[in-house]
Amino acid sequence: MATIAAGGNQVDESRLPVLKGAYSYASISDKISDIVLTRPTHWGWYAGFALSTALTLLFVVAIVYLFYKGVGIWGIEIPVAWAFAITNFVWWVGIGHAGTFISAFLLLLRQKWRTSINRFAEAMTIFAVAMAGLMPILHLGRPWFFYWLVPYPDIMNVWPQWRSPLVWDIFAIGTYIIVSILFWYMGLIPDLATLRDRTDHRGKQILYGLFALGWRGEARQWRRFETAYLLMAGLATPLVISVHSVVSLDFSIGNTPGWHSTIFPPYFVAGALFSGFAMALTISIPLRAIFGLKDFITARHLDNIAKVMLVCGLLVAYSYLVEIFMAFYSGDRYEEYMVQNRMLGPYAPVYWTVVVCNVVVPQLMWWKRVRLSVLTLFAISIVVNIGMWLERFMIIVTSLHRDFLPSSWDIYHPTFWDWATLIGSLGAFAWLFLLFVRFLPSISISEMRKLVLEKKEGET
Amino acid sequence: MSGEAPIYGLIAEFKDGAALVSAASRATAEGYRNVDAYSPFPVPGLSEALAFRSDRVPLITLLGGIAGGIGIYFLQWYTAVIDYPINSGGRPLHSWPAFIPATFECTVLGAALAAFFGLLLLNGLPRLHHPIFNAADFDLATRNRFFLCVEAADPRFALDATRDFLATLGAMRVSEVST
Numbered sequence: 264m265a266t267i268a269a270g271g272n273q274v275d276e277s278r279l280p281v282l283k284g285a286y287s288y289a290s291i292s293d294k295i296s297d298i299v300l301t302r303p304t305h306w307g308w309y310a311g312f313a314l315s316t317a318l319t320l321l322f323v324v325a326i327v328y329l330f331y332k333g334v335g336i337w338g339i340e341i342p343v344a345w346a347f348a349i350t351n352f353v354w355w356v357g358i359g360h361a362g363t364f365i366s367a368f369l370l371l372l373r374q375k376w377r378t379s380i381n382r383f384a385e386a387m388t389i390f391a392v393a394m395a396g397l398m399p400i401l402h403l404g405r406p407w408f409f410y411w412l413v414p415y416p417d418i419m420n421v422w423p424q425w426r427s428p429l430v431w432d433i434f435a436i437g438t439y440i441i442v443s444i445l446f447w448y449m450g451l452i453p454d455l456a457t458l459r460d461r462t463d464h465r466g467k468q469i470l471y472g473l474f475a476l477g478w479r480g481e482a483r484q485w486r487r488f489e490t491a492y493l494l495m496a497g498l499a500t501p502l503v504i505s506v507h508s509v510v511s512l513d514f515s516i517g518n519t520p521g522w523h524s525t526i527f528p529p530y531f532v533a534g535a536l537f538s539g540f541a542m543a544l545t546i547s548i549p550l551r552a553i554f555g556l557k558d559f560i561t562a563r564h565l566d567n568i569a570k571v572m573l574v575c576g577l578l579v580a581y582s583y584l585v586e587i588f589m590a591f592y593s594g595d596r597y598e599e600y601m602v603q604n605r606m607l608g609p610y611a612p613v614y615w616t617v618v619v620c621n622v623v624v625p626q627l628m629w630w631k632r633v634r635l636s637v638l639t640l641f642a643i644s645i646v647v648n649i650g651m652w653l654e655r656f657m658i659i660v661t662s663l664h665r666d667f668l669p670s671s672w673d674i675y676h677p678t679f680w681d682w683a684t685l686i687g688s689l690g691a692f693a694w695l696f697l698l699f700v701r702f703l704p705s706i707s708i709s710e711m712r713k714l715v716l717e718k719k720e721g722e723t
Numbered sequence: 724m725s726g727e728a729p730i731y732g733l734i735a736e737f738k739d740g741a742a743l744v745s746a747a748s749r750a751t752a753e754g755y756r757n758v759d760a761y762s763p764f765p766v767p768g769l770s771e772a773l774a775f776r777s778d779r780v781p782l783i784t785l786l787g788g789i790a791g792g793i794g795i796y797f798l799q800w801y802t803a804v805i806d807y808p809i810n811s812g813g814r815p816l817h818s819w820p821a822f823i824p825a826t827f828e829c830t831v832l833g834a835a836l837a838a839f840f841g842l843l844l845l846n847g848l849p850r851l852h853h854p855i856f857n858a859a860d861f862d863l864a865t866r867n868r869f870f871l872c873v874e875a876a877d878p879r880f881a882l883d884a885t886r887d888f889l890a891t892l893g894a895m896r897v898s899e900v901s902t
Contacts, residue, residue: 287867288763288764288866288867289866289867292763292865292866292867293866414798414802420806420807421807422802422803422806422807423802424809424811425799425802425803425818425821425822425825426811426814426818426821428824430825431824431825431828434795434824434825434828434829435824435828437828437832438828438829438831438832438835441832441835441836442831442832442835445835445836445839446835449839449842452848453763453764453865456865457763457865457866459865460862460863460864460865460866461862461865461866472851473851476843476848476849476850476851477848477849477850477851477852477853478848478865479761479853479855479856479864480761480762480763480864480865481759481760481761482747482759482760482761482762482766482769482770482772482773482775483759483770483773483775483846484846484848485762485764485765485766485769485770486765486769486770486775486778487778487780487842487845487846488765488842488846489765490778490780490781491780491784491838491839491841491842494780494781494784494834494838495835495838495839498784498788498831498834498835498838499835501831502828502831505824505827505828505831509824509828512824709763709764709765710764712763712764712867713764713765716740716764
């Protein structure tokens with residue numbers, strides 16, 4: 264069997280294949296669509312759904328109470344006016360980025376291993392960005408006026424301040440969620456047609472049929488589809504880079520010590536991919552076990568995701584070092600103090616946990632045995648998720664709590680409602696994702712058929 | 724069905740993509756023009772075999788991107804310089820570097836919207852019903868079967884002659900599609 268070059272390494276296709284087993288066009292179509300159409304639902308799905316429904320309700324309660332009382336129910340005060348909500352915002356946007364990176368950037372690079380993971384990675388993006396988009400709105404003093412950020416001719420004759428990164432933010436996040444949904448839906452159309460044709464249930468035929476828009480799979484339709492899909496990938500790739508760069512400018516445009524740095528855009532993009540690939544592992548490992556998808560999401564995929572995480576983790580570690588170096592090199596005493604305060608101040612445990620989670624633990628992935636051990640990878644992915652959340656907390660809170668004037672220094676304490684918002688958003692994300700895997704094909708069926716063809720051609 | 728009833732066309736069924744591509748190129752070589760090929764995934768070389776060239780999706784995408792970018796830049800310039808000039812920290816009213824992020828995002832947004840809706844428009848979607856769905860076994864076109872259809876609208880279409888021609892292409896079977 265052929266060996267292919269991937270990332271400079273010779274990968275033995277027979278030992279770590281992208282697609283395991285002998286599948287035909289029919290059997291691969293049936294296996295993926297049956298998860299949605301006929302297979303009885305696994306108890307693990309019900310357990311997850313019950314738990315995530317409970318947490319989603321907690322999220323709803325937290326939001327309703329917030330709208331009733333105001334942001335005073337959170338632990339924020341002056342000087343720490345940004346805390347959990349903005350941490351959650353940056354963390355969730357970052358998670359979304361890996362999905363776009365997998366589906367768009369790896370498509371441009373013609374990486375075959377993207378095929379069986381792109382669909383659910385895109386779904387992960389959409390749901391994560393939805394959670395992210397909520398957070399700044401919740402953080403507004405008057406959330407019902409969030410649309411004031413959008414330029415429209417209003418009766419007050421006022422226009423948005425275009426020089427503000429918060430206005431850039433709404434353009435970046437808004438574009439990102441719209442483009443992600445279009446890209447995801449475009450890829451779904453042929454698969455929805457498969458579901459429409461495979462089900463005997465009248466209601467499902469109508470529902471899937473409506474969303475399939477009457478897709479026929481005609482050669483000219485396919486040709487335009489492929490062109491448009493490639494163009495969308497080409498558009499989504501720079502978009503991902505721009506979105507987290509704009510998010511980082513929310514910080515670096517301000518002159519707060521620890522924020523006012525030109526390294527922020529690349530630092531944030533690397534961190535986003537790092538946490539996003541960690542979340543892709545956290546999701547794909549239970550997904551392949553519960554729905555029996557180990558032939559499609561193989562050890563090769565987990566191995567590759569781990570390698571990307573390792574690289575992103577090194578970039579993040581490098582950024583940490585440069586931040587420390589620049590603080591001292593600048594000679595700015597506020598910057599110097601900020602670094603000392605992070606390492607030794609009241610939030611030192613957060614700083615050192617971040618270093619352990621994001622710098623020390625990921626080094627385990629240098630070993631192939633670790634990359635091929637599913638449980639270890641799952642544990643590492645959880646550690647990195649936590650580490651990356653804490654990193655954003657560290658950047659936001661340690662910079663704010665001790666700024667230029669010692670008389671205004673204070674310590675931030677999260678309240679129950681802070682935690683409820685964070686945990687509730689995790690629940691709502693899981694809830695949406697579980698509905699997705701139950702009602703839509705979580706692997707792209709038409710692209711898998713093409714993979715079957717390529718595998719056949721590779722063998723002959 | 725009587726032979727007099729109008730039909731949409733004749734459809735031939737194939738087992739794999741390679742057979743469909745060669746059948747499609749033979750049908751075009753034979754002089755048929757209204758020929759459609761249906762497959763469960765994009766088969767390489769199929770649209771070329773049908774002599775399909777003008778793919779206008781890239782042009783539409785480009786125009787969408789240009790419209791989005793120019794539109795938002797103009798809006799920023801107009802609102803910040805003409806309609807609502809505000810001195811923000813002594814910066815020039817037309818502070819173009821600060822206008823770049825929104826311009827970039829809206830270029831991408833315009834291009835993506837144009838690509839998506841251009842794709843639907845050119846593909847004639849949504850169109851929930853189409854005569855081809857009357858073809859026998861056509862539900863397999865989204866699973867594992869490959870189809871070639873010669874429409875009755877084709878100037879060279881003649882029921883018996885076309886059926887005989889399709890039979891020579893190595894099809895699993897040839898059948899009529901009612902309108």
